[in-house]
Amino acid sequence: MRVSVQVPPGLAPGRQLRVQVGNRQYDVTIPNGVAPGGSFLMEVPAPPPSVAAAMQAEAPVPMGLPIEMQRAAPEAPPTTLRRSETTGRPIVDAAPRSNAEMKAECPICFEALADGPVGVFLGPDGKRVSQHFFNLAAAEEWLRSGTGLCPLTRKRISSVLPVPDIRTHPNEWFAAVDIDGDRRLSRVEVVECLKAQLPIDGAQLDAAVADPRHWMWQQWDADGSGYIEANELLAPQGLAAYVRTAFERAATGGDAIPDIARDKDAWYNYWDEDRSGELDKEEVVRALLKTFRMTGEPAQVTMMRSAIDAIWPVFDDDGSGSIDRAEFLKPDEGLADTIIATLGLHTR
Numbered sequence: 001m002r003v004s005v006q007v008p009p010g011l012a013p014g015r016q017l018r019v020q021v022g023n024r025q026y027d028v029t030i031p032n033g034v035a036p037g038g039s040f041l042m043e044v045p046a047p048p049p050s051v052a053a054a055m056q057a058e059a060p061v062p063m064g065l066p067i068e069m070q071r072a073a074p075e076a077p078p079t080t081l082r083r084s085e086t087t088g089r090p091i092v093d094a095a096p097r098s099n100a101e102m103k104a105e106c107p108i109c110f111e112a113l114a115d116g117p118v119g120v121f122l123g124p125d126g127k128r129v130s131q132h133f134f135n136l137a138a139a140e141e142w143l144r145s146g147t148g149l150c151p152l153t154r155k156r157i158s159s160v161l162p163v164p165d166i167r168t169h170p171n172e173w174f175a176a177v178d179i180d181g182d183r184r185l186s187r188v189e190v191v192e193c194l195k196a197q198l199p200i201d202g203a204q205l206d207a208a209v210a211d212p213r214h215w216m217w218q219q220w221d222a223d224g225s226g227y228i229e230a231n232e233l234l235a236p237q238g239l240a241a242y243v244r245t246a247f248e249r250a251a252t253g254g255d256a257i258p259d260i261a262r263d264k265d266a267w268y269n270y271w272d273e274d275r276s277g278e279l280d281k282e283e284v285v286r287a288l289l290k291t292f293r294m295t296g297e298p299a300q301v302t303m304m305r306s307a308i309d310a311i312w313p314v315f316d317d318d319g320s321g322s323i324d325r326a327e328f329l330k331p332d333e334g335l336a337d338t339i340i341a342t343l344g345l346h347t348r
Helices: 049-057 136-145 170-177 187-197 202-210 215-220 264-271 281-291 298-315 325-329 335-343
Strands: 002-006 016-021 024-029 039-043 090-093 118-122 159-162 278-280 322-324
Touching (some): 002 016, 118 136, 136 298, 264 281, 281 298, 298 335, 322 325
Parallel strands (some): 039 090
Antiparallel strands (some): 016 024
16 A cells, blocks of 8 residues: 655655554655655555555654664665656655554563563674664573574674663663764654653653654753754753653553453454454464563563464465454364464463
8 A cells, every 4th residue: 555655844865754644653764856845655565445444544644753773874876766657756665663663562572661671682883783672681582592683673683782771870871772873862762762661651752753843852952953962861851850750651450351262252352453354473472472471481482483483374374474353263273273272371
């Protein structure tokens, strides 16, 4: 599906936008030749028809901030752009943000990032390989037993850097969050780390990212540069002082997760959060780990991923990467009953 995106002021080709369409977010690189105020077509994986209709009905909201880590290298050779046959506008692929990213969960174990220490992956050059944060224990286990590649970017990793708490070690926090080492933090760098470390309202922070005139930036970015420097971080009214109380949300228990062995349909409805009628493999792994409270146990995370990898091809015979409701709920032969039998979940 293709969605028209207008480039906000101040952004140039090669920089990335985070674009929200309906309840979904995508990361997309601004193509060559498209200046601020111009537009291009963002191509995203086609959702189910009902979701696609809703997305087409809502105007996309460019959140207007570069993801510094993914800036195009100046020496990168030009690439041939695809263009619309009717309008001539460039067409570029977009990367959808996962449920784990949207909900500030670890992409490896799906534990809420704010529930424990977090870490970031460093490459052989000692620099961060992406803007992503991970549960520290899960990241260290991934490094020990994984492929030596970041699970999201597939870039080579050599170590895990624990991220200090901004409330107690602001200087060390600044150094860890400063992805490109330029001694200043973009708004995306700030927001993504706050969501990873603090029990805050992520929706409010996302709204702040989308609004360059939001009061947070006027207070924290005192010189109006568009970035937060170290001296602004430590100012009396700066970021470090404010986050001790900002956006604190009351703990809520939330709805109880249905028992998959007793009510497979209710369990499916609970985890089909975008109401697409499908669950992809990562969604199933995430749902099972959270259902059975395994997110804090690296060995069980690995076991669950291996088990789902082993049985998945039997049900995803078209290679789409997703399982629909009928395939999941089919008595005795569906994915739900196979998961229950394979993992012995009914005994837990």
